[in-house]
Amino acid sequence: MKLFDVYPLYNVTPVSAIGSVVTDDKGEEYWDFYGGHAVISIGHSHPHYIKRLEDQLHKIGFYSNAVQNPIQEELATKLGALSGCDNYNLFLCSSGAEANENALKMASFITGKSRIIAFNNSFHGRTSAAVAATDNEKINAPINKQQKVTFLPLNAIESFKTEIEKGDVCGVIIEAIQGVGGLDEPTTAFYQSISKLCKENGVVLIADEVQAGYGRSGKFFGFQHHNIAPDIISIAKGMGNGFPVGGILLHDSIEAKYGMLGTTFGGNHLACAASLAVLEVIEKDNLIENAAKLGEYFIKKAAEIPQIKKVKGRGLMLGLEFDFEVSELRKKLIYNQHMFTGGANNKNLLRILPALNITEKEMDLFFDALKKELK
Numbered sequence: 378m379k380l381f382d383v384y385p386l387y388n389v390t391p392v393s394a395i396g397s398v399v400t401d402d403k404g405e406e407y408w409d410f411y412g413g414h415a416v417i418s419i420g421h422s423h424p425h426y427i428k429r430l431e432d433q434l435h436k437i438g439f440y441s442n443a444v445q446n447p448i449q450e451e452l453a454t455k456l457g458a459l460s461g462c463d464n465y466n467l468f469l470c471s472s473g474a475e476a477n478e479n480a481l482k483m484a485s486f487i488t489g490k491s492r493i494i495a496f497n498n499s500f501h502g503r504t505s506a507a508v509a510a511t512d513n514e515k516i517n518a519p520i521n522k523q524q525k526v527t528f529l530p531l532n533a534i535e536s537f538k539t540e541i542e543k544g545d546v547c548g549v550i551i552e553a554i555q556g557v558g559g560l561d562e563p564t565t566a567f568y569q570s571i572s573k574l575c576k577e578n579g580v581v582l583i584a585d586e587v588q589a590g591y592g593r594s595g596k597f598f599g600f601q602h603h604n605i606a607p608d609i610i611s612i613a614k615g616m617g618n619g620f621p622v623g624g625i626l627l628h629d630s631i632e633a634k635y636g637m638l639g640t641t642f643g644g645n646h647l648a649c650a651a652s653l654a655v656l657e658v659i660e661k662d663n664l665i666e667n668a669a670k671l672g673e674y675f676i677k678k679a680a681e682i683p684q685i686k687k688v689k690g691r692g693l694m695l696g697l698e699f700d701f702e703v704s705e706l707r708k709k710l711i712y713n714q715h716m717f718t719g720g721a722n723n724k725n726l727l728r729i730l731p732a733l734n735i736t737e738k739e740m741d742l743f744f745d746a747l748k749k750e751l752k
Contacts, residue, residue, distance in 0.1 A: 387711055394421030397732050397739055399717070407715040410743050414719070415556065415588045415694065415730040418615030419658040426618055429654035430647060439645045448649040455656050456626075460597040465610065465626035466633060469644030473587035473613030474502025476623040477550065479638055480609045481506040483627065484548025484581035486637055492525040494540055494549045498558030498722060499528070501550060501585055510550050512558070513722070531555075532567045541571075541578050548581040548609075553599025556588040559723030560689035560696035568603040581608045587623070588694065591615035592659055592733050595669030595692030602691065615733075620651035664733040668692040674737055675729070678744045684751050695729040696721065703727045706750060714746035 390402040397420060399407045409417065419426060433448075440446070449469060457463030470476055485491055495501070495510040502508060508517055509524035525545075529536050540546065549571060555561045563571075575582040584607035589599030593615060596602055600610075608631065613623030624643070627633070642648075659665060672692040679688045679697060689696040699706075702724040710716040719728035729743075 387708075389711065396420045396422075397735060405715065407711070407717055408739070408742060408746075409717045410729050410731045410735075411717045411719040412615075412730045412732055413619070415593060415614050416617075416619055417732050418591055418593070419618050419655055419662075419664065420732040420734050421619075423618070423654070423658060425658055426651065426654040429650045429657075430620075433646055433650035436646070438647050439642075441641060442639070442644060446644065446646065446649075448646055448653070449644045452644075452649045452652050452656075455653060459656055459660055461601070462598070462610065462626055464629045466629065466631075467624055467626055468638050469622070469624045469648070470640050471621045471642045471648070472502070472623045473611065474504040474507045474623075475640075475643070476587060476611035476613050476625050477501045477507040477510070477583070477585060478504045480583045480585075480611045480625045481510065481548055481550065483609060483625070483631070483637065484583060487581055487631060488547040488579060490545055490547035492527065492545045492547060494527050494529060494537070494546055496531045496551060496555075497528055498531070498555055498561060499550070499552060499585075500555070500557035501552075502587075531561055532564050534567055534570050537571055538574060541574050541580060544578070546578070546580050548583055549575055550583040550585055552585045552587075553589045553602065554594060554690055554694050556694070556728075557722055559721045559726050560694070560728070562691075563603070565603045568600065568605055572605040572607070575608075583607060583609045583611065585611050587611055587613045588730075589691075591655070592665035592668050593692055593694045593730070594690075595665065595672055597665060599691070599694075616655060617648060617651040618655050620648055622648040622652055659733065662734060667735075668733045671735055671737065671740060675740060678740065682744070682748060682751065689726070693729075693731055693733055693735065696723075697727040697729065698723070699725050699727070701725060709750045710746060714750060716743060716746050 391399045392402050393400045397409050453467040499512045501510045509521040509526050584600045586598045590612050608628050610626040676688050679685050687698040
């Protein structure tokens with residue numbers, strides 16, 4: 378048996394990692410400025426993270442959600458306090474796609490309706506409703522297209538108003554910063570307008586914070602830059618620092634009923650231990666503040682490079698836009714400079730998603746490497 382091809386693979390085989398440095402099977406070191414799709418939030422092999430998981434393994438690693446699990450309550454309390462969203466209830470699952478799937482399902486349960494509004498260049502996952510709400514024909518199979526999804530331009534309020542007032546929309550799903558789509562953002566005026574229209578029309582507003590959440594934008598959640606309160610918030614990626622975990626936060630006004638949602642692996646003991654470790658390190662080391670500070674430093678350094686046409690994003694969810702496709706530049710950064718970076722649907726965009734505890738000195742190394750390859 379061989380593996381099913383998922384991505385075109387770079388010829389690098391990581392075998393260990395610590396902080397922002399990844400070591401391959403030949404002993405070569407690479408700087409990680411991508412965090413495995415924004416997953417590594419507190420750095421690889423953080424000692425507190427390792428200890429939390431080791432301690433939990435010595436107790437119990439897994440049991441189903443048919444029994445009491447106090448560590449889930451501990452996680453919900455800590456997440457509510459640190460994020461400022463303590464008036465929400467937490468449902469735990471195992472991935473961002475599963476989080477968005479359940480968020481969309483809840484929107485339909487709550488309203489009794491079935492149409493979704495999503496936005497051009499969005500990415501919400503690869504499960505049924507999540508992929509239907511993803512603006513990417515390559516991954517949207519015919520079976521997914523049975524879902525009722527309307528895609529609208531980001532920041533086009535009149536188009537949005539026309540669609541939501543038709544009366545058949547159950548939910549609106551939006552990223553505070555589009556990840557795969559290329560780091561475009563809703564304006565504050567647009568986000569606040571759609572929030573108001575959702576409330577007026579009885580539509581559930583879902584904030585997809587799978588990538589922008591957990592401090593990456595310089596606030597705990599990306600939507601917090603816009604002073605709005607979504608009905609449902611989806612989370613994953615940086616939540617577990619590599620351990621598969623996701624969830625949705627449902628506003629107190631949403632009534633929980635047995636049977637609406639369920640999961641086998643979601644909220645297992647190890648996933649909660651990993652998630653608590655991440656929150657504890659974020660709080661202790663002021664990593665949200667560091668993300669905001671280092672984002673500003675990044676923009677300042679990028680201004681020194683004339684080939685960079687635009688810097689997109691916030692905090693440590695960033696993109697460098699050039700007037701050429703960056704696939705060859707990414708290869709050169711990996712093979713010549715030993716730097717991991719990411720791409721996006723915008724083929725001219727280099728995506729930068731380092732750990733939230735990255736330092737100015739480490740960021741300088743990235744820009745030195747980038748300058749060498751741009752010459």
